[in-house]
Amino acid sequence: MATAREVIKGALVLLKIRPAESPVTDAEASDGLRDLNNMLNWWSIDGIDIDWETVEDLDETLYVDDGVIGPIESNLAIYIAPQYSAPVEPWLAVRAEAEKRSVRARVLPDPSEFPDTLPVGSGNEWTNYVADGDSPNNLISTRFYPKNIDRKCN
Helix, strand or coil, rough: CHHHHHHHHHHHHHCCCCCCCCCCHHHHHHHHHHHHHHHHHHHHHHHCCCCCCCCCCCCEEECCCCHHHHHHHHHHHCCCCCCCCCCCCHHHHHHHHHHHHHHHHCCCCCCCCCCCCECCCCCCCCCECCCCCCCCCEEECCCEECCCCCEECC
8 A cells, every 4th residue: 555645756756856765845745646636537537447536635545456556656657747847758658558558457347238129149048937917927038138127029
């Protein structure tokens, strides 16, 4: 686990704006916190959901998988580089992109629901006897995904 301050410092060190031994200034910290929240909220909109919750304190622990701290730092460095007029070195751009792709691949998409107009596929249909009250033991063929129970294919 890392704090927001540590992640921001890591991004500044990657850009060679701040040496690893020196502390982050108050201005860098407040700007970095805003940018960290903005970037990770953008990731969430873009489909990279790492269970991020907006952080309001620099010393707050980021409750994300430890495996995404490095990708967050490198992508934050790219995100804040224009503010500091810092050149983004090619190795950092390649690293940030590769790490972001890796994080995106680890995030499972929400399961999609199949519409009731989509066939289940040849060999995957089954028949079922259902008592619906009006005419007991109706034969229901499930050639389509059963989203709406009212729709029956006989």
